[in-house]
Amino acid sequence: MKDTRRSRMVLGVLLAAALTMITVDYRGGEDSPLRGLRGVGAAVFGPVERASAAVVRPVGNTFDAITDAPGERRRADRLQRENQRLREQLRAARLDEDRSAELRRLLGTAGMGGYTIRAAHVISAGQGFEDTVTIDVGSRSGVRADMTVLSADGLVGRVTRVGPATATVLLATDQASTVGARLEGSKEIGYMRGRGRRGLRGDGSPLRFQLLDANAPMRVGQRLVTLGSQGQRPYVPGVPIGVVERIEDAGAGLTRTAHVRPFVRFTSLDVVAVVVAPPRSDPRDAVLPPKPSPAPTPRATPSGAPRPSTKPTSGN
Structure with a gap:
């Protein structure tokens, strides 16, 4: 299309008409006189927009993935380092808790024996x-x-x-x-x-x-x-x-x-x-742990023999 004075005039008129229609439609809201024309435009150009988006979207996503790849890699590395640090902190907390419990037991043993320890x-x-x-x-x-x-x-x-x-x-x-x-x-x-x-x-x-x-x-x-x-x-x-x-x-x-x-x-x-x-006196067996109590063994009764009654008897 040649760039002539007439083509410029036509383009200006179309732009002015488009701006006028947009303004009228916006101010009219739901009662806009161009509401029907808006529906016709959506019906005509909607399929074209969806087809264009279906073609352009994968290309755009691929381009975004390529351009964001270094940043995603850095974020993944940062998250991996953060997870490793949290795991190490959790292990250290568990280790400190176990050592604290062991130290308390050790102090108890030393106290029973009268030992001064480091x-x-x-x-x-x-x-x-x-x-x-x-x-x-x-x-x-x-x-x-x-x-x-x-x-x-x-x-x-x-x-x-x-x-x-x-x-x-x-x-x-x-x-x-x-x-x-x-x-x-x-x-x-x-x-x-x-x-x-x-x-x-x-x-x-x-x-x-x-x-x-x-x-x-x-x-x-x-x-x-x-x-x-x-x-x-x-x-x-x-x-x-x-x-x-x-x-x-x-x-x-x-x-x-x-x-x-x-x-x-x-x-x-x-x-x-x-x-x-050392202790001031020999603790002998005082530091030994308590002996485990033996499990009680149930008393067997002869088959068919009556069990002793636990009810109180009345005297005569």
Whole structure:
């Protein structure tokens, strides 16, 4: 179409007419005189608009997706980092709650035995031939070599090496570990030896107790505590050790040997404590946990026999 004066005039007239119709229709509202014309326009041009939108919309969405891809990637990465941070916070809160409960139990054990302790966390396990762990307290906290280490459940071991902020603990399960022990109740004494890592792997009990008097009574289920060392080092008295699981045949030997299941789970040590001052007196069996009460057994009655009456009888 050529750009002439006539074409410009026609275009101006059409624009003026369109603006006039729009103004009249807008001001008339629902009573507009052009209401019928509006319906005709919608019927004629509506299908064309829908067809155009169906063709253009996928292209527009594809273009928006391409242009927004870097921003969506950044938002996804940010949300992933936020979720990871929240998961870590949740794990830390659960860990702190568990450690707080374990510390309360540990303080209760120390209080019953009269031990002065320095609480610590196990931060690593030994990789050599010895059964050792490293804890996060050292000489700055008053820790010295040959001090007893315990958990809320019982004996862990003794301190062997000390640094300013850390210390190495030889576990009671180590083959080089020997602990004087006393049987609950009878007070018979002997010594406990570790069996090394094969005992921790489930190959029998990780501890063995040798009773000095082969004729002294000893039974399965009897519990043991530390006897204590001269000068209270390396072991203080009264720390729970474990339970007798099996007793070997003494034969003609001078001692009797028992397999002992320790109270402490050495494969999951976390919160422990170093006894920096011994008790004023031997707590004996006071630190041992209460014995579980046996389940009541129902009394059987002979078949057909009448049960004793529980109703009161009247006197004559």
